[in-house]
Amino acid sequence: MGKINITYIAPRFRPFRGGGEENLYNMASRMAFExxxxxxxxxxxxxxxxxxxxxxxxxxxxxxxxxxxxxQLYAGFYPSFLPMLIREKTSIIHxxxxxxxxxxxxxxxxxxxxxxxxxxxxxxxxxxxLNDKKGIRGLAKKYGTILLKLYIGWLYDKFIAITPTQHEWxxxxxxxxxxxxxxxxxxxxxxxIEEELVAHNESExxxxxxxxxxxxxxxxxxxxxxxxxxxxxxxxxxxxxxxxAGKYVQTLKEIVTQNNLEKQIRFIFSPTDEERDKILYExxxxxxxxxxxxxxxxxxxxGMGKGNVxxxxxxxxxxxxxxxxxxxxxxxxxxxxxELQKIxxxxxxxxxxxxxxxxxxxxxxxxxxxxxxxxxxxxLVSSLIx
Numbered sequence: 001m002g003k004i005n006i007t008y009i010a011p012r013f014r015p016f017r018g019g020g021e022e023n024l025y026n027m028a029s030r031m032a033f034e035x036x037x038x039x040x041x042x043x044x045x046x047x048x049x050x051x052x053x054x055x056x057x058x059x060x061x062x063x064x065x066x067x068x069x070x071x072q073l074y075a076g077f078y079p080s081f082l083p084m085l086i087r088e089k090t091s092i093i094h095x096x097x098x099x100x101x102x103x104x105x106x107x108x109x110x111x112x113x114x115x116x117x118x119x120x121x122x123x124x125x126x127x128x129x130l131n132d133k134k135g136i137r138g139l140a141k142k143y144g145t146i147l148l149k150l151y152i153g154w155l156y157d158k159f160i161a162i163t164p165t166q167h168e169w170x171x172x173x174x175x176x177x178x179x180x181x182x183x184x185x186x187x188x189x190x191x192x193i194e195e196e197l198v199a200h201n202e203s204e205x206x207x208x209x210x211x212x213x214x215x216x217x218x219x220x221x222x223x224x225x226x227x228x229x230x231x232x233x234x235x236x237x238x239x240x241x242x243x244x245a246g247k248y249v250q251t252l253k254e255i256v257t258q259n260n261l262e263k264q265i266r267f268i269f270s271p272t273d274e275e276r277d278k279i280l281y282e283x284x285x286x287x288x289x290x291x292x293x294x295x296x297x298x299x300x301x302x303g304m305g306k307g308n309v310x311x312x313x314x315x316x317x318x319x320x321x322x323x324x325x326x327x328x329x330x331x332x333x334x335x336x337x338x339e340l341q342k343i344x345x346x347x348x349x350x351x352x353x354x355x356x357x358x359x360x361x362x363x364x365x366x367x368x369x370x371x372x373x374x375x376x377x378x379x380l381v382s383s384l385i386x
Contacts, residue, residue, distance in 0.1 A: 004036045004385060007088055009103060010096035011073050013042040014058055015050070016244075017273070018213065019298035020124050023162070023186050024096050025061075026370045027377055032060030034378070039064060041085065043078055045071045047244065048270045074099055074128070074140075082106045086113060091385055094120040098152060099127030099144055107155060118384040121152075122160040124295045125317070126169050130217050131293070149174050157384060160184050162295050163318045182380055185321065186296040187370040193305040197358055198282050202351040206237045208344070209284035209308070211276060211299035212291075214267075215246040219290030219313065219334060221255050226340040228259030234348045235264070240284065242268045242276055280306040285354060286347055291315065292334050296322070304328070304365035309347055309357045311340075322368075326353075328361055 010024050024040070032038040044052055044065040054065045068078035085106050095107065098121060111119060127148055128141040152174050159181045161167050167183075170176040200206075208227075212218050220241055227239055239261075241252075249267070256265045268275060280287065280303060287303025288311040296318040300310045310322065310329035323329045330347075332339040347354050 004031070004092060004381060005090045006031055006036060006038055006092040006094060006381065007090040008038070008040045008094050008096065010040065010042050011076060011100060012045065013040050013063060015047040019186060019296060020096050022298050023122065026187065026189070027094070027374070028061045029059045030370065030374045038062065041066065041081065043068055043076060074101070076100060077102045082109065085110050090117060092118050092120065092381055094122070096122055096124070098123045099148060104155065108151065111155060119156045120158045120160065121156045122162065123170065124162065125293060126173055129293045145173055153177065156180070158182055158380060162186050163321060165320070166317055184373060184377055184380070185318070185368060186298050186301065187368045187373045188298070188301050188305055188365070190366070190369045190371045192302065193365050194281055194307055194362060197307040197362060200285055206285055206348055207279070207283040208237060208239045208286045208288055209280055209303065210239070210241045210243070210288055211302070212243045212289065213246055214241065214243050214249050214252060216248045217292045219292060220252055222335050222337050222340060223288060223290050224252065224255050224259055224261060224265060226337045226344060227264070228261055229341050230345050230348070231261065234345060237348060238264050238266060240266045240268065240279055242271045242279065245269045277306070280308065284308055285358060286311060288312070289316070290334070290340070294318070301365060301368045304361040307358045307362045309354060310361065311343060328357060328364055
């Protein structure tokens with residue numbers, strides 16, 4: 001097989017470390033390691049207050065960042081992207097996410113001009129996956145989906161589903177042909193999985209961790225409220241919330257105060273990889289992802305790799321893959337705080353159960369490694385080169 005020119009396109013890339021960003025990074029870095037020519041077109045939105053160069057190379061990946069007048073996701077506009085994309089000579093374009101209309105307008109122009117270029121997309125979830133039906137967001141969801149349905153099946157040659165069930169909404173909402181959909185799950189590096197558990201004794205503080213964006217739809221507020229009620233029966237815990245601060249942070253802090261949990265809730269904004277991994281491995285015993293919707297939630301697999309019990313909502317698309325009730329973790333309906341309280345209290349008070357699940361997950365995490373996933377991705381990409 002010859003060397004492939006492949007260009008990835010995403011609204012966020014390193015130093016961002018969300019599920020979509022990690023998915024793209026792992027594919028791109030492994031393609032570069034195999035000797036292929038790899039570029040990433042992304043935006044210049046900052047993770048912290050760092051100075052991000054418009055061009056840099058990381059792990060063999062050439063990164064080109066485009067300036068835009070705002071940091072909005074779906075409504076993002078970065079004018080230099082169109083001429084840059086038109087000039088780009090590439091065999092494959094792999095896009096991350098759908099419904100970024102300026103980007104997709106540019107991709108349509110590129111497809112009309114570059115007839116031999118093949119297009120792949122990992123939607124991660126449907127457009128505006130939270131499925132709001134009221135107000136401006138509801139209108140945007142409704143008419144945005146209608147618009148996407150007109151062109152998305154023509155624009156992309158292959159769609160990557162990250163769970164076996166995602167083909168259902170792809171076909172239902174967008175009329176994607178089933179033979180265009182390939183299942184390739186999210187994963188973590190084999191090196192990320194620890195060799196052994198950190199021992200925790202029965203009397204020490206139990207740390208629950210969350211990794212992700214601090215926004216309403218992530219459901220952090222529900223965990224805080226559940227913990228506020230649990231405190232009456234069991235108080236030897238800490239909830240560590242790690243991620244990029246969103247507009248909802250002030251509200252979260254107010255909820256912490258209302259529930260008298262100032263000493264038991266810790267916020268770490270934009271943590272370094274070292275900070276995050278140290279807490280997940282050395283301190284945390286339970287990793288929670290309480291979102292209104294998730295495609296997978298890579299933080300859950302990372303939590304397993306560090307020996308954590310995992311807890312998520314039934315609104316997680318990957319639920320059947322990663323949560324075996326009572327074996328790898330537990331699930332509950334989004335915002336059902338009573339159900340969540342019962343799960344957490346059970347894990348807090350049953351030391352032997354907690355340790356049994358933690359040991360199981362250290363092995364179970366090996367099922368979700370890029371070392372086993374990437375060969376299938378490479379096979380997909382190679383099949384599109386004529």
